[in-house]
Amino acid sequence: MKKTVKIKIDIEKCKGCRLCETVCPMKVIKFSEGVNKKGVQYVVLEHPEKCTGCGLCIIMCPDCALELEEATGETGGKNKK
Ligand code: SF4
Numbered sequence: 001m002k003k004t005v006k007i008k009i010d011i012e013k014c015k016g017c018r019l020c021e022t023v024c025p026m027k028v029i030k031f032s033e034g035v036n037k038k039g040v041q042y043v044v045l046e047h048p049e050k051c052t053g054c055g056l057c058i059i060m061c062p063d064c065a066l067e068l069e070e071a072t073g074e075t076g077g078k079n080k081k
């Protein structure tokens, strides 16, 4: 069964420091067009399929706005609960 990884971004925690964007070896993290409730331009995953799940962005984020999500299955869908 294929395992896929995905980075979940809590946009309300993001302060737009760009540290995650700087360390991402795959260059998949980019600034969004929008702003969060704090008026901060938050980051998004531009090409989530290219994310390797290396976790560097999670380690770097000073505000713990990033989380690793894992999914298994043919569809690469969400985990069932
Ligand atoms: S887990 Fe790695 S490849 Fe994926 S977005 Fe973060 S730094 Fe980039």
Ligand code: SF4
Residues within 6 Å of the ligand: 013, 014, 015, 016, 017, 018, 019, 020, 021, 042, 043, 060, 061, 062, 063, 064, 065, 066
């Ligand atoms: S490191 Fe965290 S706070 Fe900084 S831009 Fe990335 S997600 Fe936002």
